[in-house]
Amino acid sequence: VVDYEHFTVPFILTVDEILSKIENLTLREMPGGTLFPDTMKQYDDYTIREALHNCIAHQDYTLQQRINFVENPGYLYYSNAGTFIPGTLENALRNEEPQTHFRNECLCRAMVDFNMIDTVSRGIKKMFNEQWRRHFPMPDYEIDQIKKKVVVRIYGNEINKRYTDLLKTNDTLSLWDCISLDAVQKGRTIHEDVAQDLLKRGLIEGEAPHYSISLSIAKNTHQLPSYTKTKGLDKERLRQMVLQYLSNAGSEGAKRDSIYEYLKDVLPRNKTEEQQIRMLGDLLKSMSKEGIIKAEGRTWYIVPQI
Structure with missing residues (x-):
């Protein structure tokens, strides 16, 4: 089953036609120190085909399920039925020897003869190395040995x-x-x-x-x-900003909500708003204990220094 977002066609495409279209997708990369972007393929040719051919070669056909290949905006999704023969992804990546067991031996040998899958059973490691070489996120493997399903995601965009x-x-x-x-x-x-x-x-x-x-x-x-x-800024910088804000507020003082509005752009973005407000509350309490600010009801004031 192929859910093909970028190419709507009124007829069924062969696997080679589908792969050819995906292989031609490109993206633009900005190298450091230049205004002129490099153009590169969004997906590595070898990785696209190796992942799909592995699904075909290692599918458990006795389960009578489909092989799924879905193109999403930032990644390619593959899934096939059957247990993961190496057991774990780590085993597949660390193994230095050719695989000794194939679920569909006749099919696998035929695909090897036609150069469709890696001849030394190291295709998965090569896919990881290709993503590394291209500075892309690593493939994601979801291995469910109980439900007998293997899912692979190949990324075509940076995440971080x-x-x-x-x-x-x-x-x-x-x-x-x-x-x-x-x-x-x-x-x-x-x-x-x-x-x-x-x-x-x-x-x-x-x-x-x-x-x-x-x-x-x-x-x-x-x-x-x-x-x-x-x-976010360090606590000392935040303290100085709080003091400056309360100094500007003078005798009117300021409530925590208004102080938060003043500081929120320099608080850690990896925290939720609730966590940021709690962080500010802890900072105000700490400064109050030091005697440099004080609270009257819900309003905060700077304490004049003698």
Whole structure:
């Protein structure tokens, strides 16, 4: 079943015709330091075909289900019926030997002979490497061994510019580094041992499970303004802004809501409005304990310093 958004046609296309149309999709990339964009293919030819051919080769045809291939605005969606033969994605990526078992051996051998699937059963790893080479998000695999279904998403757009720039500027990263950082950019949980390694190397920061690309990476990739907007100003700067605002308010004072309206653009964007208001409340209470501001009812005033 092919849900083909970009090309509406009154007849059934062959697999090769569909793939050919997708392979010709392009996007524009702005290299650093230039106003002239590079044009590149939105999807890598090998990755498009390898993912679909894997679905065909490893489908469990006894389940009598369809292979699904859907083009979405930012990614390609594939699904097929059957258990994932390597067991886990990690097994598929780490395995250095040809696969010894095929569900549809005759079909697989025929597809190998026609160069349709990888001859050494390392096609999945090659797809990850191709996305890495192109500085794109890693493929997503959803493996349901109980329902016997495998889903793959191949991305054709960047998700987080900081991740993309990091891949472009850091040539010391391994494939596993990129997979872990990709999980961070997608807001997913990573193993704590992996997180600690990335923290020590200065690639991420934060506390489990809410990690983000670190300040040093933001500086190196010229994303400090974006980073600052996400993380917000530090507490000392916020304190100074509160004092300035209450000083301007004078004897009339100001309620927390008006102080929030003044500060909201410099509060962390990765927090909800409720979390931002709570953060401001904690800051006001802390400053009140220090005796530099005070509250009368719901109105805040600056305390004159002697």
